[in-house]
Structures are given as C-alpha cells and as structure tokens.
Amino acid sequence: MDRTAFLIGFSIMSLASLAIYATGERRPPARHHVLLHSSVPFIAATAYLAMAFGFGTLLQDGAAVYLARYADWSVTTPILLSGLVLLAFHERGRTGEIGGFLVAIIVLDVLMIVAGLVSALSPSASGKWVWYLWSCAAFAGVLYLLWVPLLAMAREHSTALGRAYLKNLSFLTVIWFLYPIVFLVGPEGLRMVSDPTSVWVILVLDVVAKVVYAFYAAANLHTALRAPDGSGRRRA
Ligand code: RET
Numbered sequence: 001m002d003r004t005a006f007l008i009g010f011s012i013m014s015l016a017s018l019a020i021y022a023t024g025e026r027r028p029p030a031r032h033h034v035l036l037h038s039s040v041p042f043i044a045a046t047a048y049l050a051m052a053f054g055f056g057t058l059l060q061d062g063a064a065v066y067l068a069r070y071a072d073w074s075v076t077t078p079i080l081l082s083g084l085v086l087l088a089f090h091e092r093g094r095t096g097e098i099g100g101f102l103v104a105i106i107v108l109d110v111l112m113i114v115a116g117l118v119s120a121l122s123p124s125a126s127g128k129w130v131w132y133l134w135s136c137a138a139f140a141g142v143l144y145l146l147w148v149p150l151l152a153m154a155r156e157h158s159t160a161l162g163r164a165y166l167k168n169l170s171f172l173t174v175i176w177f178l179y180p181i182v183f184l185v186g187p188e189g190l191r192m193v194s195d196p197t198s199v200w201v202i203l204v205l206d207v208v209a210k211v212v213y214a215f216y217a218a219a220n221l222h223t224a225l226r227a228p229d230g231s232g233r234r235r236a
Pocket of ligand 1: 073080112136183
C-alpha cells in the first residue's frame with residue numbers, strides 16, 4: 001500500500017485536532033466535550049503515522065491487517081461514546097450511575113473492536129465469521145444502551161438536550177454502521193474490494209466520524225445550552 005493515504009490521514013487528523021481545540025468552548029459546561037473531541041483526531045494522527053511507516057502492519061493470507069487502526073479505534077471509540085454518555089447525563093446524575101453506563105458501554109465497545117481484530121487475523125473461514133458476528137453482537141449492545149436507556153435519560157433532562165443527543169446519536173449510528181460493511185467487503189472479509197480502496201474509504205469514514213462529528217456535536221450542544229430549558233447555566 002502506498003503511503004499517500006496514510007500521510008494525508010496524518011495531516012488531516014493533526015490539523016483537525018488543533019482546529020477543534022482552537023475553535024471550541026473554553027468554559028464549563030461544554031469544555032470537557034472539546035477536550036474529548038480534540039483528543040480523538042490526535043490519537044488517529046498517531047495511528048496514521050504508524051501505518052505510513054508500516055509499523056504494526058501484518059499480512060494474513062496475503063491481506064494487510066493494520067494493527068494501528070484497531071489500536072486507534074479501541075481508544076477513540078470509547079472517547080466518542082463517553083461524549084454521548086456525558087451529554088445524556090449533562091450536569092446531572094449520580095456518580096455510580098454515570099460510571100456504570102460508562103464502564104458497560106466502553107467494555108462492549110472495546111470487545112467489539114478486539115473481536116473484529118481477531119476476525120481479521122483468523123486463519124479459518126469459520127473462525128472469521130464467528131468473531132465477526134460476536135463483534136456485531138457487542139455493537140448491538142452499544143447501540144441498545146445508546147438508543148434506549150441513555151436516550152430516555154437525555155429526553156428526561158430537557159427537550160433541548162434530548163434533541164441535541166438524538167441528533168448526535170443519529171449521525172454517529174449512520175457512520176458507525178458503515179465500518180462493519182466496509183470490513184465485510186474489504187480484504188479482511190469477502191475481498192470484493194482491494195486494499196487501497198478500503199484504506200481510502202476508511203480514511204473518509206474516519207474523517208467524518210472523528211472530525212465532522214466533532215464540529216456537528218459541538219454545534220448541537222451549543223444550540224441546546226442556549227435554549228431556555230437547556231440548562232446551559234448552572235442555577236445559583
Ligand atoms: C468491525 C469488524 C467487525 C464487526 C464490527 C466492526 C465495527 C467497527 C466500528 C468501528 C468504528 C470506528 C470509528 C472510528 C473512529 O474513531 C471492528 C469493523 C461491528 C463500529 C467510529
């Protein structure tokens with residue numbers, strides 16, 4: 001695989017990390033979201049740099065498996081999910097309850113990524129599909145927590161916050177669904193798509209899921225906090 005896509009990924013992600021931080025809110029209650037969202041492309045830039053130098057690239061049955069990509073996802077996806085959990089609980093909630101949701105969703109999410117990596121590295125076809133389906137089961141658990149209890153919590157908080165949460169969640173769900181599809185048709189799955197095509201498609205997905213999503217989520221939070229019932233300000 002030629003380095004161009006990886007170097008472009010590195011450049012976009014590192015500049016995006018700075019841009020998200022520079023244009024983000026500096027004060028609570030939105031500041032922690034800016035910190036979370038600017039750290040995500042910084043981690044991705046590190047992974048793209050590793051991939052550009054061929055670090056952590058394995059060959060499985062002639063197909064490249066990029067370990068740096070899975071390392072990136074296993075850190076960045078929990079951060080993105082934490083942003084949504086913290087939005088659903090915005091400025092409320094018992095520590096135990098917030099912690100419980102964070103741990104449950106992060107564990108499911110990391111298992112999803114690890115099972116996906118095991119699928120990519122599986123030498124046998126049956127092992128590949130069992131691990132792929134197991135990863136999808138963990139993904140279903142993540143989506144259940146986001147769409148059922150956490151959505152109810154966000155709506156209970158206020159109409160404005162519920163709307164912001166739903167917009168972010170819808171965006172995230174659509175883009176996240178594309179990853180298992182690209183994996184399925186790519187070199188790690190059915191091999192209908194070549195390695196360079198899959199690398200470019202994942203680069204575009206990563207930019208949308210990490211960078212475009214960061215600006216979209218910040219705009220939705222900003223609108224919610226300015227709404228009369230959006231609890232943008234702590235009451236005295
Ligand atoms: C894999 C393969 C096995 C089945 C499933 C997968 C899901 C991956 C997802 C990745 C999301 C990545 C993001 C990265 C950006 O920071 C591991 C591809 C379900 C949902 C959003």
